[in-house]
Amino acid sequence: MSTVYFTKDHEWVKVTGDEGVIGITDYAQKALGDVVFVELPAIGLDLAQGAEAAVVESVKAASDVYSPVSGTVVATNQAVVDQPGLINEAPEEGGWFFSLRLSNPSELDELMDRAAYDEFLTGLE
Amino acid sequence: MRYLPLTEADRRDMLAAIGVSSVDDLFRDVPPAARRDGPVDLPRHAGELEVERRLSALAGRNLDAGSVPFFLGAGAYRHHIPAAVDAIIQRGEFLTSYTPYQPEVAQGTLQYLFEFQTQVAMITGMDVANASMYDGATACAEAAAMACRITRRKSILLSGNLHPHYRSVTATSLQYSGFTVDALDPDPLDLEDLLGRIDSGTACVVVQNPGFFGKIKDLGALADACHDAGALLVVAVTEPVSLGLIEPPGAMGADIVVAEGLGIGNALNFGGPGLGLFATRDKYVRQMPGRLAGQTVDADGRRGWVLTLSTREQHIRREKATSNICTNSGLCALAFTVHMALLGGEGLTRLAELNHAKAVQLAGKLRSVPGARLLHQTFFNELAITVPRPAAEVVARLADRRILGGVPVSRFYPSYPELAPVLLLAATETTREEDMDQLVAALKECAL
Amino acid sequence: MTETISGSRGLSIEEPLLFEQGSPGQCGVDLETPPDLPDHLGGLRRRQPAALPGLAEPTVVRHFTRLSQKNFGIDSVFYPLGSCTMKHNPRLNEKLARLAGFADVHPFQPESTVQGALALIDLAAHWLKTLTGLPAIAMSPAAGAHGEFCGLMTIRAALEDRGERRTRVLVPESAHGTNPASAAACGFTVDPIPATSRGRVDVGALKAKLGDDVAAVMLTNPNTCGLFENDILEIAEAIHGVGGFFYGDGANFNAIVGRVTVADLGIDAMHINLHKTFSTPHGGGGPGAGPTVLSDALAPYAPLPAVVHDAGGFHLVEHAAGSGLKPCGRIKGFHGQFGVFVRALAYMMSMGADGLRQAASDAVLNANYLQARLSGELTPSFDGPCMHEALFDDRFLKDSGVTTLDFAKALIDEGFHPMTMYFPLVVHGALLMEPTETESKETLDRFIDSVRGLAQRAKQGNAAEFLSAPAHTPRRRLDETAAARTPELRWRPEKKV
Incomplete structure (x- = not known):
């Protein structure tokens, strides 16, 4: 059973056990436009919550992706490096960025669930 | 003024369309303390002929490379431009x-x-x-x-x-x-x-x-x-x-x-x-x-x-x-x-060969200058030589004879006395054999 | 429309790459036969000659002539590209820069043989110092961003000489991207300052961020919204009050030349884009020049070289030792953008003190005329007069299905170069128009007619024609996403079909 959490910087983290898969939200990919380039963290890298973990670029914008929680990088999604368009097509599925082994799961309490994130987005309009 | 198309009539019409009475009104956000009332203390506008005369006079106070035997390089090389x-x-x-x-x-x-x-x-x-x-x-x-x-x-x-x-x-x-x-x-x-x-x-x-x-x-x-x-x-x-x-x-x-x-x-x-x-x-x-x-x-x-x-x-x-x-x-x-398009691969190779051959030719002629010594036997189109007296002096003496005879390394490294005798001499396709002969003859007098 | 067999369309002629033309037997130059001497290459002769095509001169000239015909330039169209100052480039400048006494002079010739060149640098410096009222200048920066770098390096050197290690530089959000990039390159952290609803720096926010760790405030004035920062004296006083320096980005100096004395604004350092204010050509992206005027306090720390003058003539100071200066180093090879100085000086002498002041006045007048006559159809971002450029946002396109980008592309079909789009970032869907003083009222009126007509069409629901614009250019909209996803940055032989 997994649960998805969201940040105000428009990242999501899907947590199963002590592992979290991280990507950017549909809102974020729409704001960026066609993604042309992704830079992912190295496997084994220890990331603190809020640390710059990845870079995502469209033709007109470049944005840092921050780690929603602390942990160690255990996997990265080579598919989005080869086909950055996956992030536009399926941001919360095939367009994931990397996964972490969580070192401090209590940080999840600070994040939003989907309903809270949707409400947060409504507030941005 | 030749670069300004607006006429006084245009300016009046435009100010009216904007709804202000003078251009000064458009500068009202500038603090009064920083506004100038009149022009700065510099000459007034001038016609093409006058500007050309004044700048040509300055240009005339330089010795241009094409008018004399010329051997400077040190990072900037003179080539013929089609x-x-x-x-x-x-x-x-x-x-x-x-x-x-x-x-x-x-x-x-x-x-x-x-x-x-x-x-x-x-x-x-x-x-x-x-x-x-x-x-x-x-x-x-x-x-x-x-x-x-x-x-x-x-x-x-x-x-x-x-x-x-x-x-x-x-x-x-x-x-x-x-x-x-x-x-x-x-x-x-x-x-x-x-x-x-x-x-x-x-x-x-x-x-x-x-x-x-x-x-x-x-x-x-x-x-x-x-x-x-x-x-x-x-x-x-x-x-x-x-x-x-x-x-x-x-x-x-x-x-x-x-x-x-x-x-x-x-x-x-x-x-x-x-x-x-x-x-x-x-x-x-x-x-x-x-x-x-x-x-x-x-x-x-x-x-x-x-x-x-x-x-x-x-x-x-x-x-x-x-x-x-x-x-x-x-x-x-x-x-x-x-x-580069005009040169093409073949032209670039030939131009480079010509440059190198000119430098080889210059190296050969420099052997006849007493006390001049070539530092390296492999080179492209520029030679480092040592001369018996400070290279900067040699270059100044050559300039007095209207020869632009290379770059003294001391210009870049004044605090390294051991570099004082080192002179850089470049030859390109623009260097004629008679230029080399003039240089060599003058060096025999200036370098000793 | 029936497609032509060649793909060309009358004056718009298809032109392949250089590398897809020519043959090994052709060459565009004739060279003398080298003297037959053994080589001194030490066995390092190039094994594989560069695979450049062989082309005779007629082929080369036609190739580049055809390419030129695919470009908009100031010579052919009105080019109201905001913040870029696309004014007429006088041909006298070009002629004089090509005099042998300027063009065919080597940077390391003995001083006695380049007195005219040094005098020219000194004279150009004199004009720029007098026009700004600042006492010193560094002539070597190659462009605006390089001037910013020069100014901030000089400031840092001055601070360190005082024994101070200040870490922050305050930069308004509306600034050009070069400002924060230059500050970062000098090792400073960048602290952004928000804008007010009037399009000016929020002075309260700026003061709240000041402290004894602030090295400088960078301010563009007139700012990138085309507005004069009317609180500038208060800002200058505030930064000086905490012991920091005031850096002016002179990108928009053209609006105030001869009308405002920069020194009176409290500015300590400011670069001047000779390729904007002083009419030297942009050349498709350069070269420019960014001489940087400096206060007395900063002058000793300017990068070398410097031109000085004494009874013996002009001299070039290339080393700190014995100069009495404390330079921050050297930031450019040789002595700066000399060829650009010649052009800028020819322009300054042509315009004179009176003409330069008139140019600033006309530039501001032209921009305000555009703003006044377009405000009925477009939505100006701020009230009141603008300086040399007029800023609109995209509210007038609301619900039309047309974006700022689409609108700009439609202007291309009208025969105008688009305005600057989506900059400054402080307004939504920005359209920034800078007409310059070298445009006639007739040109402005024709442009106004086209812009107003397009705005009406957009509001009338003709989005489709905007989305497909431009239609009358050698190429229609280009796929920038594909270019970035699979970068092809050079021609490669195997691609030849």
């Missing part, structure tokens, strides 16, 4: 256009930049090149910083055979970057041990080929040593024509090549504007500074060009950009591209 080059770069559609941010109305600029990038990659033996930088020296500083980004290391090693301006621009530009720049002492005899100084902290080694003192070197072993240590090799080239005859840095294992492109298509202009060439390997392209033209298709599927990978640049990345550079040397790049 007449077609200037005719092309003076076309208003090139001269008066901006950076090609609107590709539908800038395909001309974008296509020549793509051709320029290709030419630079080809002659340096590298995979890709950018659309130019300010000059060779600033390109060198950018290359060193790029090597630090790629290797995530902080230590930059500059050879003593690197042009002194490249050394000082790199050291100055990176002094607050968090990187350390270790510039070795000038090395006229090529004795320095670069290999022994490379360690696990070295981001890059920067060398010049041909070196500042004229020597050509095989950089293969140095490239291997850099790569074994996880460092990059940056090669600077100050004479682009040399690439027509010497094994290019790319073939010797360079990771980044920077060069001064001034010698091709562009006049000396007292040293500026320059044309920075910058080339690297495909895998490093996203760490490369500067603009890039790339190929794509339009809405009808037809081939065209755009500026691309601009997310590296300051207008998007701001303080996180790969460089603060914005303006490049577009028109100088066009001049280079046209000249």
Whole structure:
């Protein structure tokens, strides 16, 4: 059973056990436009919550992706490096960025669930 | 005034349309303390004839290279520029256009930049090149910083055979970057041990080929040593024509090549504007500074060009950009591209052979100058010699005889007395045999 | 429309790459036969000659002439590209820069043989110092961003000489991207300052961020919204009050030349884009020049070289030792953008003190005329007079289905170069128009008619024609996403069909 959490910087983290898969939200990919380039963290890298973990670029914008929680990088999604368009097509599925082994799961309490994130987005309009 | 089309009647009509009574009203946001009531203390406007007379008088106070025997190099080489080059770069559609941010109305600029990038990659033996930088020296500083980004290391090693301006621009530009720049002492005899100084902290080694003192070197072993240590090799080239005859840095294992492109298509202009060439390997392209033209298709599927990978640049990345550079040397790049197109591969080789042969010829004639000694037996078109008295004095005496007889190395290194006798002499296709004979005859009198 | 067989369309002629033309037997230069002497290459002769095509001169000239015909330039169209100052480039400048006494002079000739060149640098410096009222200048920066770098390096050197290590530089959000990039290159952290609803720097926010760790405030004035920062004296006083320096980005100096004395604004350092204010050509992206004027306090720290004058004539100071200066180093090879100085000086002498002041007045008048006559159809971002450029946002396009980009592309079909789009970032869908003083009222009126007509069409629901614009250019909209996803940055032999 997994649960998805969201940040105000428009990242999501899907947590199963002590592992979290991280990507950017549909809102974020729409704001960026066609993604042309992704830079992912190295496997084994220890990331603190809020640390710059990845870079995502469209033709007109470049944005840092921050780690929603602390942990160690255990996997990265080579598919989005080869086909950055996956992030536009399926941001919360095939367009994931990397996964972490969580070192401090209590940080999840600070994040939003989907309903809270949707409400947060409504507030941005 | 000839550049201002508005008439007094226009101005009145326009002020009325705006709804103000005078232009002064439009400047009302300027604090009164900073407003000027009348013109500053400088001459009033002048017609073409008058301006031409005054500036021609200044130009007349310079001794131009074409009027006398001329042997200067040291990073700026005098070559003949085909007449077609200037005719092309003076076309208003090139001269008066901006950076090609609107590709539908800038395909001309974008296509020549793509051709320029290709030419630079080809002659340096590298995979890709950018659309130019300010000059060779600033390109060198950018290359060193790029090597630090790629290797995530902080230590930059500059050879003593690197042009002194490249050394000082790199050291100055990176002094607050968090990187350390270790510039070795000038090395006229090529004795320095670069290999022994490379360690696990070295981001890059920067060398010049041909070196500042004229020597050509095989950089293969140095490239291997850099790569074994996880460092990059940056090669600077100050004479682009040399690439027509010497094994290019790319073939010797360079990771980044920077060069001064001034010698091709562009006049000396007292040293500026320059044309920075910058080339690297495909895998490093996203760490490369500067603009890039790339190929794509339009809405009808037809081939065209755009500026691309601009997310590296300051207008998007701001303080996180790969460089603060914005303006490049577009028109100088066009001049280079046209000249290189006229040369072609064969012409470039022949031009380089001619340059080298002139230098060999000069080296032979210098043997008859008592006390003059050639420092290196391998060179391209520039020779380092020692003379019996300070080279700066020799050059001054030659200038009195209307001979521009080389560059004294002491000009760059006044605090190294051992370099006082070293004189750099360049020969190009523009150097005639009678110029050499005049130089040699004068040296026999001036150098002793 | 029936497609032509060649793909060309009358004056718009298809032109392949250089590398797809020519043959090995052709060459565009004739060279003398080298003297027959043994080589001194030490076995390092190039094994594989560069695979450049062989082309005779007629082919080369036609190639580049055709390419030129695919470009908009100031010579051919009105080019109201905001913040870029696309004014007429006088041909006298070009003629004089090509005099042998300027063009064919080597940077390392003995001083006695380049007195005219040094005098020219000194004279250009004199004009720039007098026009700004600042006492010193560094001539070597190659462009605006390089001038910013020069100014901030000089400031840092001055601070360190005082024994101070200040870390922050305050930069308004509306600034050009070069400002924060230059500050970062000098090792400073960048602290952004928000704008007010009037399009000016929020002075309260700026003061709240000041402290004894602030090295400098960077301010563009007139700012990138085309507005004069009317609180500038208060800002200058505030930064000086904490011991920091005031850096002026002179990108928009053209609006105030001869009408405002920069020194009276409290500015300590400011670069001047000779390729904007002083009419030297942009050349498709360069070369430019960014001489940087400096206060007395900063002058000793300017990068070398410097031109000085004594009874013996002009001299070039290339080393700190014995100069009495404390330079921050050297930032450019040789002596700066000399060829650009010649052009800028020819322009300054042509215009004179009176003409330069008139140029600033006309530039501001032209921009306000555009703003006044377009405000009925477009939505100006701020009230009140603008300076040299007029800023609109995209509210007038609301619900039309047309974006700022689409609108700009439609202007291309009207025969105008688009305005600057989406900059400054402080307004939504920005359209920034800078007419310059070298445009006639007739040109402005024609432009106004086209812009108003397009705005009406957009509001009338003709989005489709905007989305497909431009239709009358050598290429229609280009796929920038494809270019960035699979970068092709050079021609490669194997691609030849």
